[in-house]
Amino acid sequence: MSNRIDIRNESDVVVARQIARQVASQMGFSLGDQTRITTAVSELARNIFLYAKQGWIEYQEITLGVRGRGIEFIFQDQGPGIPDVELALTVGYTSGNGMGMGLSGTKRLMDEFDIKSSPGKGATIRIVRWLNK
Amino acid sequence: MILGQESYALWLSALQKTSWVTRGSLNPQETERLGKDLVEGISSTVITGSLSASLKKTLEDISIIGVRSGFTPSETAQFVFSMRPYIGDILHTKDYTHVMTLLDEAGLYTFETYLKTREEIIVNQRQDLLELSTPVIRLLDGILAVPLIGTMDSRRTQQIMEKLLNMIVETGAPLTILDITGVAIVDTLVANHILKTAAAVRLLGGNLIITGLSPSIAQTMVHMGVDLSSVITRAVMADGIALALDMLEKEIVKKQQPGNQVKETK
Numbered sequence: 001m002s003n004r005i006d007i008r009n010e011s012d013v014v015v016a017r018q019i020a021r022q023v024a025s026q027m028g029f030s031l032g033d034q035t036r037i038t039t040a041v042s043e044l045a046r047n048i049f050l051y052a053k054q055g056w057i058e059y060q061e062i063t064l065g066v067r068g069r070g071i072e073f074i075f076q077d078q079g080p081g082i083p084d085v086e087l088a089l090t091v092g093y094t095s096g097n098g099m100g101m102g103l104s105g106t107k108r109l110m111d112e113f114d115i116k117s118s119p120g121k122g123a124t125i126r127i128v129r130w131l132n133k
Numbered sequence: 134m135i136l137g138q139e140s141y142a143l144w145l146s147a148l149q150k151t152s153w154v155t156r157g158s159l160n161p162q163e164t165e166r167l168g169k170d171l172v173e174g175i176s177s178t179v180i181t182g183s184l185s186a187s188l189k190k191t192l193e194d195i196s197i198i199g200v201r202s203g204f205t206p207s208e209t210a211q212f213v214f215s216m217r218p219y220i221g222d223i224l225h226t227k228d229y230t231h232v233m234t235l236l237d238e239a240g241l242y243t244f245e246t247y248l249k250t251r252e253e254i255i256v257n258q259r260q261d262l263l264e265l266s267t268p269v270i271r272l273l274d275g276i277l278a279v280p281l282i283g284t285m286d287s288r289r290t291q292q293i294m295e296k297l298l299n300m301i302v303e304t305g306a307p308l309t310i311l312d313i314t315g316v317a318i319v320d321t322l323v324a325n326h327i328l329k330t331a332a333a334v335r336l337l338g339g340n341l342i343i344t345g346l347s348p349s350i351a352q353t354m355v356h357m358g359v360d361l362s363s364v365i366t367r368a369v370m371a372d373g374i375a376l377a378l379d380m381l382e383k384e385i386v387k388k389q390q391p392g393n394q395v396k397e398t399k
Contacts, residue, residue: 010286010287011286013286014284014286017317017318021317031349032348032349032352032353034349035318035347035349035350035352035353036353036356038317038318039318039319039320039353039357042318042320043320043321043322046320046322091358098321098322098325099321099324099325099328099359101321101324101357101358101359102320102321102322104357104358105321105356105357105358105359106357108356108357108358109353109356109357
């Protein structure tokens with residue numbers, strides 16, 4: 001059963017990370033992990049707002065045999081998409097006026113990170129953090 | 134023009150018993166005026182079929198009074214819906230369904246305006262908060278302090294930056310301590326703002342000291358690969374103040390006890 005957060009403006013980004021922190025803390029993530037998860041959600045939610053104007057986040061607790069419990073967030077938008085995913089993940093590359101660290105940094109903060117995107121068709125980013133490592 | 138005077142009087146006296154009058158939000162004269170406008174508005178609407186501008190104006194007035202009096206949306210709409218049992222007789226109409234539909238529309242319109250009025254209040258309050266929560270403090274001679282609290286969205290950061298840079302020019306303070314204890318999350322946007330603020334402060338001949346990074350934020354930033362090494366940072370505000378004093382070659386000394394030898398300090 002997944003939950004949904006709509007991103008339409010900047011204040012929705014704040015709502016998204018408040019929910020992320022709450023869910024992470026309820027699942028028993030450490031304070032450090034809560035901060036990682038919240039930062040990652042803030043980063044990707046803001047990307048939706050900045051690049052696609054609007055989109056949504058689905059999140060749920062997941063369980064996978066050996067890995068145990070984890071939290072999964074899926075960020076979806078129908079914006080311009082990411083023409084070159086490889087390039088977008090390069091440290092220092094930005095198509096806006098950010099630091100160019102958001103995507104690569106988020107990838108390092110999480111245990112799993114996948115992007116699916118093609119130009120003009122929006123982007124879907126899935127991130128997972130496992131409770132026990 | 135009011136046709137069914139008797140029913141109209143009955144409705145008004147029913148209205149006097151609702152929270153509108155009992156809680157003192159409206160006096161009997163105002164109730165009568167709004168009531169008359171409302172009946173006239175609905176009666177002209179029955180002919181045209183859509184809510185007239187003057188009726189909308191009356192409904193807006195009702196909603197605004199409702200919001201200001203702290204009524205719930207239902208209590209606010211009650212003003213209009215309380216007319217339900219009387220409206221047919223007031224207007225001497227047989228077309229009951231038509232009148233009820235219009236009355237419903239009018240009632241729903243008060244809901245809409247009620248929400249709009251509330252939203253306006255929220256927007257104004259947000260603006261107030263923005264200004265309230267970004268003070269630039271003259272901490273000591275030559276040292277400014279900016280305690281950041283809450284969310285660092287782009288608008289706020291812009292405001293803080295402007296305010297700070299103006300204060301630096303005004304006071305000629307060479308050092309600024311930016312404390313982010315109250316900022317829950319430092320993502321790349323916030324980090325970028327901090328770096329840009331530091332660069333702007335340097336352009337004015339000053340220096341920025343960042344304090345209040347929590348251990349988990351520090352770790353997260355290192356994991357992300359965000360490099361803040363070009364900015365001077367200290368764990369807590371107190372360390373930041375000590376460093377600033379040191380940089381200014383100043384120190385805080387204990388008051389001299391009478392009789393003690395006077396020590397030279399800069």
